[in-house]
């Protein structure tokens with residue numbers, strides 16, 4: 001079972017404190033009288049040059065209006081809980097009312113029990129990504145509030161009427177092409193912002209995409225989000241809920257990029273068009289099998305480096321050389337199919353970027369994207385009952401609650417025995 | 427390009443917050459507060475070096491520590507606990523998390539050293555370990571709460587290096603390291619709470635160039651091209667240089683809450699400060715090197 005390097009990773013460890021002391025202090029502690037910082041000299045020189053007396057220690061405060069100002073967390077008591085919207089694996093989401101303004105909000109309670117490493121780094125990433133990423137199609141976080149004990153932390157968000165998974169499961173026919181274009185443009189523009197700023201979402205899927213009654217997508221659930229691009233060693237694995245997980249992740253790639261989000265978006269695109277998941281598998285092996293059956297067996301020619309991926313040698317040579325995407329999407333235009341193929345490209349380095357996808361001719365051909373205000377409205381489930389999270393969960397270990405014994409895809413373990421397809425010979 | 431950018435600006439303080447700190451309201455003098463802030467930053471910087479953290483993480487930790495004490499009083503929260511919490515949290519924010527054991531070991535050692543106590547190694551998993559570990563957990567949470575989880579800190583290191591490149595100073599034998607050291611020293615002042623990183627970056631370059639007698643373009647003035655005001659640059663330089671005129675009597679300063687009241691009465695480690703051996707402060711904060719330090723593109 002792959003374990004989460006984030007929670008288990010051992011920090012840089014001084015072999016023993018004493019071994020280390022000597023090289024660190026290049027000079028022995030000085031007496032109080034003679035104590036000076038090393039960079040003292042320049043200042044005196046500077047003063048001599050400028051012919052000035054020692055500078056006064058005074059504080060002048062620049063204009064601060066445009067900057068955020070320090071404030072403390074408020075109490076969750078400022079909100080009245082109305083009902084549970086969702087009880088996922090990693091936290092509960094409530095619908096609540098602001099006691100002062102009367103506005104309806106969503107409260108996501110972080111699961112913080114049994115923390116062995118203080119405040120979980122995953123929750124930290126979730127919060128600061130949300131606080132930083134302000135975009136019309138990223139869910140707006142209003143504040144973080146706290147309960148009575150140190151372990152009660154809530155993210156206060158605008159309440160959004162639907163999530164796309166729940167909404168689509170109740171729809172009798174798929175979205176219209178004009179609606180699909182609008183949704184895709186919104187999703188891609190939010191993703192473009194994230195990627196431009198070196199943030200991977202790593203868990204894009206329909207249940208993490210909220211839709212309000214004005215036809216606006218709000219990307220949510222940054223529980224697996226991560227900055228990348230820093231020399232920070234091996235990124236966490238596994239990430240991304242199985243059905244939306246890219247082949248390089250499934251094959252054990254140690255380094256990955258924004259392309260993992262684009263693969264997920266490709267899967268979501270097909271789901272919008274067909275109103276059913278594109279690749280609903282129950283195990284990692286079955287997932288790969290489904291991908292290969294749909295898109296043909298990859299090789300080093302179309303995906304340089306494929307055979308060197310850690311798990312590639314365990315994949316039996318599969319006899320399906322053809323890309324059958326068209327057969328799954330019979331009514332999509334050539335342009336639409338072209339965009340989807342570019343998102344579901346095996347080689348991550350050749351997979352289309354969010355920026356380029358936004359410029360794809362699919363979006364400019366007829367029919368044009370529907371204006372969001374023309375979207376139909378649906379009754380919100382959030383106002384009714386709590387739903388149990390029945391969709392596959394994001395890999396558990398990665399949410400970093402220190403409970404790593406359970407298989408990440410725990411829900412799908414049974415499938416390992418049942419799957420009729422090939423199995424990874426791991 | 428999307429129209430909307432991430433909001434990456436640092437939290438800055440209002441004038442009231444800066445002048446009327448919780449500690450000042452709690453009867454701590456300006457000088458005492460300055461000493462305790464410097465002490466915390468000193469601890470964080472040295473702990474970071476021992477823990478082999480990148481300088482950006484030490485900077486983040488010190489800025490968090492400084493911000494925290496604009497929201498809370500030094501009478502209520504111990505320098506030791508909040509500096510440990512700051513290092514622990516900053517390491518996570520900068521994606522280089524550390525283990526409790528290492529953190530606690532390093533702090534235990536530094537505190538003994540600063541108070542001139544015998545440097546016995548801390549017995550493994552004894553009471554001290556659990557006390558310090560629990561204190562860290564609580565402090566981390568307190569920092570998050572008091573700062574509304576606004577713990578993303580933009581630091582000027584990478585910006586400064588870019589500016590040095592623009593000004594063709596990267597190959598100068600002294601200026602890059604000197605300017606870098608000024609950035610480190612400045613962490614002990616309020617400049618990171620009052621100014622945005624690009625302005626700070628300009629100021630340390632200005633100071634270093636002044637010291638090295640290197641003339642930089644004046645028409646137009648290079649700092650104007652980099653969008654900084656001379657007034658701000660001079661002000662920041664003043665904050666940094668004033669540090670070198672304020673000695674820090676480390677061995678007489680309190681690390682724990684129990685030590686705070688005696689300290690405020692002037693009774694903590696009296697002998698240490700007056701008798702021999704003389705109370706000591708260790709060397710410069712600037713002892714990290716510009717070379718080989720990870721300069722994050724997010725810093």
Ligand SMILES: Nc1ncnc2c1ncn2[C@@H]1O[C@H](COP(=O)(O)OP(=O)(O)O)[C@@H](O)[C@H]1O
Nearest residue numbers: 086088090091093106157158159160163207221
């Ligand atoms: N701002 C919101 N408004 C309305 N419902 C929300 C909001 N945020 C989350 N939800 C609902 O709660 C569910 C779980 O939230 P999410 O952030 O995805 O947490 P988890 O980590 O448990 O998956 C979502 O699928 C959605 O149905």
Ligand SMILES: [Mg+2]
Nearest residue numbers: 088207208221
């Ligand atoms: Mg979710």
